[in-house]
Amino acid sequence: MSPPGAAMMTGVVAEVVNQWAVITIVLSGFALVTGVFFIRRGNREAHMRAMLVASALATVFLVLYLTRLGLGYEKKYIGPYRVGYFSLLISHVILAAANLPLALLALWNAWKGLQAAGNLGNIDAPAARPFFQRHRMWVRWTVPVWLYVAVTGWIIYLILDRYGKVMNG
C-alpha cells in the first residue's frame, strides 16, 4: 500500500478505536451505577460482580485509549466555546488520572476484606472490618470521580464530533 493509503488506513482504525474507547467508558459508567444500586439494596454478591465488570470495561478503555495515542490520532477543537471546552477537557483529564488509583484502592480494600472475611456474609469479622471501612471511605471519592470521567468523556467525544478537526493519523 502507498504511504498516503497506509496513513488513511491508520486514521480509519484510530477512529474506530476511539469510538470503542468511548463506548467502553460509558458502559463502565452504567455498570458502576448498577453496582451502587445493588449495594444500596444490600446485594453484595451482585455489587461485586457489577463492579468487576465496571473495572474490566475501564481497563479495556485504558488499552484502547493508549492504542489511540500510539496511533498518533488527535482531534483539535476548532469550535467557538474555547474556555468552556478546555475547562471541561482539563477537569476530565485530571480526574481521569485520579480515577485509576482511586479505583485500585477501592478494589484492593474490597479484595483484602473479602480474603479476611472468607465470604461476603461475614464482612463484620474483626479482621475484615477495617478493609471494608477503608473501602467505604475510598468509594465516596471513586464513584463520583468515575462517573464524572465517564460522562465528560462522552460529552467531549460528542463535542469533537461536531467541532473537531483531525490533526494527524
Ligand code: HEM
Ligand atoms: C472499584 C470498584 C468498586 C466500587 C466503586 C465500589 C463501590 C461501593 C460503594 C459505593 C459502596 C457503599 C458504601 C457506603 O454505603 O458507604 C460499597 C460497599 C461495599 N462494597 Fe464495593 N465497590 C467496588 C468493588 C467492590 C468489590 C470488588 C467488592 C467485593 C469483593 C465489594 C464489596 C463491598 C462490600 C462488602 C461493601 C459493604 C456492604 C455493606 O456494608 O453491606 N466492592 N462499595
